[in-house]
Amino acid sequence: MAKTKAGAPLYHKLKDRILELIESGRYRPGDRLPTEYELCEQFEVSRTTVRQALHHLKLEGHIEQTQGKGTFVASSKIQQPLSSYISFDDYMKRLGLSGETKVLEFAVVPATAQLAKMLHVAETDPLYKLIRMRYVDRTPLKYSITYIPWKVAPGLAFEEIQGSLYDVFRGKYGHQLSKCVDWIEPILTDDQYSEYLEVAVGAPALMVRSVTYDTAGMPLEHSQEIFRGDRSKFVLERDLQSPSAKYTGLLPDPWQHEPDGAE
Amino acid sequence: MAKTKAGAPLYHKLKDRILELIESGRYRPGDRLPTEYELCEQFEVSRTTVRQALHHLKLEGHIEQTQGKGTFVASSKIQQPLSSYISFDDYMKRLGLSGETKVLEFAVVPATAQLAKMLHVAETDPLYKLIRMRYVDRTPLKYSITYIPWKVAPGLAFEEIQGSLYDVFRGKYGHQLSKCVDWIEPILTDDQYSEYLEVAVGAPALMVRSVTYDTAGMPLEHSQEIFRGDRSKFVLERDLQSPSAKYTGLLPDPWQHEPDGAE
Structure with a gap:
């Protein structure tokens, strides 16, 4: 984990790694995640990287952080x-x-x-x-x-x-x-x-x-x-089989308009 | 526009108002929107309110801002x-x-x-x-x-x-x-x-x-x-009519797991 491939920032990889542990069921809703310090050690990354990864996981609803209590896997969506x-x-x-x-x-x-x-x-x-x-x-x-x-x-x-x-x-x-x-x-x-x-x-x-x-x-x-x-x-x-599954035409979009003069 | 109802910040209302002008076709893709100053005048709101409204419209892809050229309605999604x-x-x-x-x-x-x-x-x-x-x-x-x-x-x-x-x-x-x-x-x-x-x-x-x-x-x-x-x-x-339109059961979610002990 210490090195990063071209284009993928470290925290992105760490976030994916933690998400994998959650989505594979290794950590389940309500489970407590390792502390920031433990995550730094485990994945050989800096505190900043850990915090960025956790911040994104929190915004997307995968984890919950409780002041003084730690980080927990959130309830399922x-x-x-x-x-x-x-x-x-x-x-x-x-x-x-x-x-x-x-x-x-x-x-x-x-x-x-x-x-x-x-x-x-x-x-x-x-x-x-x-x-x-x-x-x-x-x-x-x-x-x-x-x-x-x-x-x-x-x-x-x-x-x-x-x-x-x-x-x-x-x-x-x-x-x-x-x-x-x-x-x-x-x-x-x-x-x-x-x-x-x-x-x-x-x-x-x-x-x-x-x-x-x-x-x-x-x-x-x-x-x-x-x-x-x-x-x-x-x-x-x-459905990818029945005739109705075939794309037949554009549905109109009531909120969109052609540029001036094109309609 | 100068007063706001409970719960709805001014910029939210202004954003909705501008969006309505875009979605109704009054302003079309490529059209130039009034300047910040003109929007302040027209809707009797502050510059901050106008900027907040435009910021949100931009993030959601409704408008594009070009330095020195102004604000334009974005291409349709x-x-x-x-x-x-x-x-x-x-x-x-x-x-x-x-x-x-x-x-x-x-x-x-x-x-x-x-x-x-x-x-x-x-x-x-x-x-x-x-x-x-x-x-x-x-x-x-x-x-x-x-x-x-x-x-x-x-x-x-x-x-x-x-x-x-x-x-x-x-x-x-x-x-x-x-x-x-x-x-x-x-x-x-x-x-x-x-x-x-x-x-x-x-x-x-x-x-x-x-x-x-x-x-x-x-x-x-x-x-x-x-x-x-x-x-x-x-x-x-x-489809709200055919029998297949009726909800028959939960689709499994491969990324979600019950809390520990519940599976």
């Missing part, structure tokens, strides 16, 4: 399925975790031009705006803003937005859900997201924006969710 | 499909962009315990190790490390790893590809990734780890790809 669909509450139950929803805002607002286009309504048409926090075992998992055209769910009640909106769409309003399109991007948390998600400013996070459609192609809701990066991991299965 | 499959080369052709592959490493290495488990081979069995960079219009898009059991592709040649490995698996080796499982996590780039991807250290990135299987359930390859966050956006369609 919550692996969330992308190729199938399950509601937040049901999924947490399956995982044996306790999920909780907190409604931060529930209002009716006029549609902006952008939201009107996305939800197939006229500008200034009334939209429900929901801001919700989801917690897992009392730790924030995601912050989400959802817009629903008023006409999609007239009389939507506060009690109904505590759980799965899909259940409410299907049950109370009789909508036939067809598909959901998701756009996934990595972002850094700013002051606001950091406060809600209880992480440092500039922590890694995933932004997932989505639109859900009914069988007639009518958008039922649009949401923007910010997932805590150190607690979230998404998993999906891609 | 490259939207990559997750629900279907298309090779990197074919996809770039479809987008009308020029894709390029650079092989950084091509070697045969012994399988570590972790890789052996993932690829269903014995520890120390020979694996091809490929490190490749993918560029789009000369800008780095992703850095990827791929491991392939030697027995899956004996005699794999250097020329063959310039393009789609799936094509080589199917064509030269006659493998029947069945599925690919992807795990997606947000990370921050460290020195090494930053150097390869040509971004600042600590920039947002997506790590996608995957395993591809043949129809007999044999793993053909495992890869770890780091996508530049300011250039990448993933899109997928979830």
Whole structure:
């Protein structure tokens, strides 16, 4: 470990080495890692290298450091399925975790031009705006803003937005859900997201924006969710066999535009 | 804009406001944004607020700043499909962009315990190790490390790893590809990734780890790809109707382990 290959800084290699020990199960969630001093000795590197490696492992949620107590392997990230669909509450139950929803805002607002286009309504048409926090075992998992055209769910009640909106769409309003399109991007948390998600400013996070459609192609809701990066991991299965697995065409990107004159 | 609501810092609101102008197409890729001074005037905020908002927009790849020339709307992110499959080369052709592959490493290495488990081979069995960079219009898009059991592709040649490995698996080796499982996590780039991807250290990135299987359930390859966050956006369609759309069970996570004694 004392020497480095071209291009790979020492702390990067040390970080990978520690991560390997965690991911191979040699160190498990809750286990205490060797001290900084012991890591220096074991891998023949400087204190600075050890600290840099630990800093990165902490930011990405692999370890937790407690003042005076040491460094511990963090709980596993919550692996969330992308190729199938399950509601937040049901999924947490399956995982044996306790999920909780907190409604931060529930209002009716006029549609902006952008939201009107996305939800197939006229500008200034009334939209429900929901801001919700989801917690897992009392730790924030995601912050989400959802817009629903008023006409999609007239009389939507506060009690109904505590759980799965899909259940409410299907049950109370009789909508036939067809598909959901998701756009996934990595972002850094700013002051606001950091406060809600209880992480440092500039922590890694995933932004997932989505639109859900009914069988007639009518958008039922649009949401923007910010997932805590150190607690979230998404998993999906891609079929490489069936005809539908073949790439057929570009999905439109509602947030992107050609340079001037090209459209 | 001068006053802020509880919880939302001013710069966050300003950032959202500018992003809305970009995403609605009011400002398009290549367009010049108003100067810092003009933004202060227009939104009645301080220079600090404007700078913070622009800093975040830049880190996430929405704008580019050129010393002495001003602030410009960045090129659109490259939207990559997750629900279907298309090779990197074919996809770039479809987008009308020029894709390029650079092989950084091509070697045969012994399988570590972790890789052996993932690829269903014995520890120390020979694996091809490929490190490749993918560029789009000369800008780095992703850095990827791929491991392939030697027995899956004996005699794999250097020329063959310039393009789609799936094509080589199917064509030269006659493998029947069945599925690919992807795990997606947000990370921050460290020195090494930053150097390869040509971004600042600590920039947002997506790590996608995957395993591809043949129809007999044999793993053909495992890869770890780091996508530049300011250039990448993933899109997928979830079916909410067909029986296969229903969540049926947990996919195993090869990198996570129960706390000691729980397994």
